[in-house]
Amino acid sequence: MSIHAVVGSTSPKTIKLIGQINRKPVSVLLDIGSIPNFVDPGVVKKTGLKVNPEHSFRVTIAGGDKLQSEGICKAVQVKC
Numbered sequence: 001m002s003i004h005a006v007v008g009s010t011s012p013k014t015i016k017l018i019g020q021i022n023r024k025p026v027s028v029l030l031d032i033g034s035i036p037n038f039v040d041p042g043v044v045k046k047t048g049l050k051v052n053p054e055h056s057f058r059v060t061i062a063g064g065d066k067l068q069s070e071g072i073c074k075a076v077q078v079k080c
Contacts, residue, residue, distance in 0.1 A: 019080040021047040028080055039073055049073045 019028040024047045038059075044051060053071040060066055 017080045019078050021049065021076060021078055026078070028078060038069075039076070041070060044070075044073065049076060 013032050015030045017028045017030065019026050021043065026043050026047065039049065043049075051071040051073055055072040056069050058066050058068055
């Protein structure tokens, strides 16, 4: 995962769009170097997404730092 995706900034490999989740406006950062996809906890709360904490995992970001996810949101539809 790139550091650009973590901090929400753009780079030559990213595109920033305005989208919707559950009819709520959100910023979407597409990063061709990132796998898997991530949702900011504030967006989860704002849009009413359900998080399954049983599927939490660690992610290694650029520079070797590790982040702990809060869980997985399944079947999220994003409209851009």
